Amino acid sequence: MPPQEITEAVAAIAERDGVTVLKDPYRDDSNGRWIVKIRLSPDDLEPHPDVPRETDWYLHLRDTYPADSIGVYPADQEENTITATFPHQKLNVAGSDDTPWRRGDICVARYGHTLSQTGATGEPSTSRDRLCWHMDRALRWLSNAAKGELREPDEPFEIPAFDTNSASATTIAFNETQESFSDWMTAYGQWGTVNLRSLPTAEETYATGTFKDSDDEVVYQPQWGGYIDSNPDDSVSGAWALLEEVPIEPPWEAPETWEQLDVFFEGTETDPYELRANIKPVLDDEPVKILLIGFPIPATVDGDPEIIYWQPIEIKEFKDPNDLSGGFRDTGKGPEIAERREAGEEQIRWLDSDNWSHEQLTRRGHMTEWFLDRNIVLIGGGALGSMVAENLVRAGCQQLTIIDNDTHEIGNVARHTLTIDEVGGNKATAIADRLESIAPYAQVLDVDSAFPPSGELPEPIREAEVVIDCTASRGVRRALDAIRWNHPVVFCSAAMGRRANRLFCFTAYSHTFPYSDYNEAFDPWRLQEQIEWDEDEDAIPERVGCWHPASVIRTDRVMTWAGTVTRLLDQATALSLRENHFTVLETGSDDDLPTISKATPPFQDGTIWRAPESPITVQIPATCLEAMYDRCRKEHPCETGGILAGTDRLDGPALVVNARDPPRDSIQEPTRFLRGTDKVEEWLKDARESIGIDYLGEWHYHPDASPDISRDDRTAMNEIANDDGYDCPHPLLFIVGQDEEGQFSINAYLFHDSKEYEQLEQIDNPDAASTLNVGDDI
Template identity: 30%
Template sequence: MPDVPENLLAGRRAIDGLLGVELLEDWEWFNEKSFWVLKCSLTIDSEHPYVPSKTIWFITVDPIYPEGNIEFYPSKIGGLATTFQHQNNNRDGFPDLPWRTGNICLHSQFHHIGQFCITDEPLDDPHMRIKWRFERALAWLMAAARDELVKSGDPFELPHIPLSPRLDKSVLFIEDPVSFESWSKIAVRMGFVEFVTLNQQPSVVFPTSFKSMAGETLFRPNWGNGITENGSRGFQGLWLLLERPPILPVWHIPNNWNELKTVLNDQGASITECIKPLKQQLKREPALFLIGFPIMDRIGDELSQIHWTAIELPTSATKDKTKRIKANYVGHYDKAYMKEDGEVPWLKTENCHYSRVSVRGKLHKEVVENEVLLIGLGAIGSLIAEQLARAGHSKIALMDQDIVAAGNIVRHTLGLESVTKKKSQAIHDKLLLISPHLDVDIIEEVFPPKNEKNIKAVKRYPIIIDCTADRELRYQLGAFPWDQNKLFITIALGFKAKRLYFFSVIDESFPVETFNNLIQPWLEKEKPEYIDDGFPREGIGCWHPIFPARVDDIWMLASAAIKQLEQTILSPLEAPQLIVFEQVVESGNFVGIQKLLNE
């Protein structure tokens, strides 16, 4: 065993004399896990049936202490035997380890955000950090003994689910208070569910229709057209909606089939009866079983949302004669494939409703709910499209019949897999993989459209964004019979992407002359720059100049354009306005972007 580092010895000395803590075994190096382990007992006053007064713990510490992880695991002998809130699922785990898997949450509230945040944990102090964790562990135990690990007003916490290491499927669903109201009106509590997967990622599964056992459609999740129209192979599974979470005391999700059968029986459901309708499917392939239950947003609130967990029911198709079962007798399946101590194959599930995923960052609601027609999907147009999609936009139509060339990839959002595809189709496919809530349409014409259907489609969009930098197209925008006011926005890059031009106006047609008058002084200002530097050419043969601009400059200015786009939609001005974002360079060093107004 290597010598115990001085920092760990200092940490251990700091807990000497700490009330309620007894050292049972000093630091030991676990070579298989590459960390140090300390064995201790923690003693509190407790009359709780699942919290003994004295419990034994193994504390694991990274060798880079005081940095790194510190975890508290209950001992298999004399430790906590069930799972509580703020604790990982507390099962036996690996047979060669003396501790269970249920490490308790002792982190600072902001631990998962990263190092650049305020925390009261003494992360750099080898004398105090372990002591701080021990004090937190004692406080955790006392709260568990008083059933006070969660209090009124705390965010609701789902029980920790141990995912099956053999399965890589994830089930994405969308639920919110509105869908909860829909479910509350449905008397049926069990039925079939239809799933689709994505061609690009078949391990990601989406439920698209919940049905009764008789085949009646009861509920359809409101996915975007990327899921409803472009999902690949469809297949069927089962759903079961419970009245409360399927847990054992205190907050323990079932680990084996016997535990699962117990919690379902307690709520009047039998898993054996549930799987009967799938017996023919299970002869050929596994089946997904969704188990849902209502949850609240915060402790003490009214129930407001359905959460779905998922299990993969194993197939009975096997060459192993010892596991073959009678096709018409579900009880044999139960005995062969759902043995009492057999591990429940839980899958990862995630609610990707917009209100959930957008908490990481989103545009204003009024912005994302506006439908947009985006013309031009070059470097700047593709970035505008992608940022709108990632920020939660709900409806985008694309117009660009150009073909993706290899040279485009240098500063485009697309990759080599898109070369030879139409830009509109390639961007369409990419956007649908970004957001399951987004509806993306393609208008298969060059502007202005000639087809009557496309003319009507173009006219329905209240916001028209031109990213082509095409003089002729602007004249076409001005001549097109829009029939009503539109918010017109033109986004274009200056030479070498030193500037970005953002023009906006509310009008019944695009005011070409006004735009030209506003932009012309800036073009005159840039003229000496491109005369001096010249334009590069791509390839050999007839000379065709290529617009020079680095990818970092384009992407930076595109982000500025999105911010201005949000501001323009929220506070539109009817009068024409040209805003210029200009890179500021001092003594050869980039220092930022300045915003210039030219009305």
């Protein structure tokens, strides 16, 4: 029994005008579908020799109906059927001996615009309505077929269906564009030879090489990438002939015999039988004998021709004049006479073909046009770099140079585009080979060298119009800063954070990489990353028995950022000369869904303090202040405090990044606080070596009192200023006070080893004062 959904759908179409159910659903085990025989009779059908008043059809429905595709096939070997092929129909040849339908499934859903629809988006999804919708459109398909209105003027041009079932499974890849069309406009009606390069694909595929005319003059030389250019020797000779129009017989059928094809050569310089005789010496000894039939096609139905399309023919064998009945005189015309007498009714063995041109293969999506023919240099073939490079090529970029001197190791496979086959080889070389195998238009060079290469810069680098750095190396960025190009270059330096929860992408348009601008933008983030780094969680031994730390980053996160880099590159084309842009994006933890947002810059919400006499400014972020206030609330009514740690910045205020809680051995009482020393020295040493922050001073809490400095505070801080162990001659002291309403206030003080101190002033504009490192002598 058919599924209930199919039973309901068939009952619904039986009530439709113009639809008659001739046979209830039955199971066809050969294709695993339910078959329904119907008859269609549109009310408005006009007379047409190939469209009977009533036509019988077979519907193909899957078990999953109303999901999946619906087939509508003409009946076979019956009076009430369609045997011709129309536009928007698969090749309507006879089916197999044990099936009562032909193969000409009509396209009622995929070509919605041909039936006064905007597409198949309006197709209903319920079991009763969906099949009715298909039947309504099948009736309209028949009406339009009889009127000759299946093709609308503005719809994409459709290549007729060529019967390739009788030939070998060989495909010809050609490379034709609007630009190459002009090379062929003077060759209509002519013929010649073509070099066909065998490609190492799973199916037998040949790519077109040089086209020559009958006088052995080059007519057209397609420009291929490295994948096809690397196979120049493994080739065969073929032939070509160029028609002046698409070989279509009404209603929409390609020629099936040489006699039918002869019609399309009429009025040209080429006779097809003479052509067969002329190309026999070229093709006779080849393992496959291929003749390309070319014709101009438009982009839309009523448009002007703008590209040459090649449909290949496999010639099984040429005719032998010695086999002619009655004999022949050897006048030189024997081969032509043999072909004319014997080949006319011969079935044409059409082969499959595909246009592998750059503009054709990038129709599904490509980068901004500006990038597609630029010379791009990518430095760093690691996880991020290899994926960025692959994105560039798949998005249409044609000229790429990869620079990397590292070896591809087995550990790289976890998050790299290369495979086990390339382990032990140079990354740049292996990536270049892979990229050329992805796109036939790609020319990818490899430079097995660190950057910059020693000696004179290679030409691909000197001529680079786009330079992408995926090394996360300060040395590479410095090297880029030292090179000056004669022309402006789009620069992109992309790196992931330690956990890959962030992407840092700096783009610029200039004659040299603006290293100082990059550093100014990235420095706060470098510190933020160091602070967040957890060696126990973020690194593991590379392999058992050694301690070579490897970062724990999943490949899906790398893929996300690699795709984002190419998006940001697209945006970089809007940069003006000497303009740059720094973007930081971040996503959630590994357990979260990958939502990405623009990251909030670190340390931007801090309070700035300035010394009234010394040229010193200090910034303390709100996060540190809040950490201090939380500790004060927790220990109230006792005094408390801790260590201030941070960093000196040459181009900005000294930055406090950690207001540490009091050590365990600290004394915390209502009227006294003595900061302990337990593990303080170890913590400071670790912070200095792993994070890059140093001791800057102390913080202290006065419960229910103003944040004024006491004599004991001054004594303690002066001792610290003069203690070489702290290595901080100008320590800071932040005092937190609290009023009667529980509101916190804060004062800041700067001490000197001369036992003097200054109370700092809070300012709004960090640029209002010059800067001096807190640890420097005055």
